[in-house]
Amino acid sequence: MSVPLYQAKAELFRLLGHPVRIRVLELLQEGPKPVRDLLAEIEVEPTGLSQHLAVLRRSELVTAHREGSSVVYALSGGDVAELLRAARQLLTAKLSAKLSDQRELLSELLQAEAGRE
Structure with missing residues (x-):
């Protein structure tokens, strides 16, 4: 059974309903960034940022790939x-x-x- 469009939209807006997630997306508009750069720009604990990035990644709004020891995020x-x-x-x-x-x-x-x- 498929989800009605209005419900899917509501879920998207719920997902975007946190200032840290919006800030991450804004920063990624400038181009891909490693986690350390995101941490330097956003006042949040590393574990908190990690959780927000995981939500954005699961929702497929961002992508992640490894470059050496860093994980780099980008808008999807x-x-x-x-x-x-x-x-x-x-x-x-x-x-x-x-x-x-x-x-x-x-x-x-x-x-x-x-x-x-």
Whole structure:
């Protein structure tokens, strides 16, 4: 029995619902990185990072291969980077609307304050 699409999407977003995982994916957009480089960029214990990387690897959002004594991680494809770009665009639009509302409110407050003088 197959999983409905909406349920599969919900599972994907649950998987992405941790800041460390998002940060790992953002860093990997720059190109493949060994674990030591990821650790240097992310404030997390090595065991915690390892667990998050395992989740991302099992979900096939990242790939891993060994280079000498290091394990190097990379995004599994451009779709992951595209998803992160879409998230940035949504957040930018949301923040822009919020800032516009705040500017409007500030303008009204300043006008009211000026009228009191």
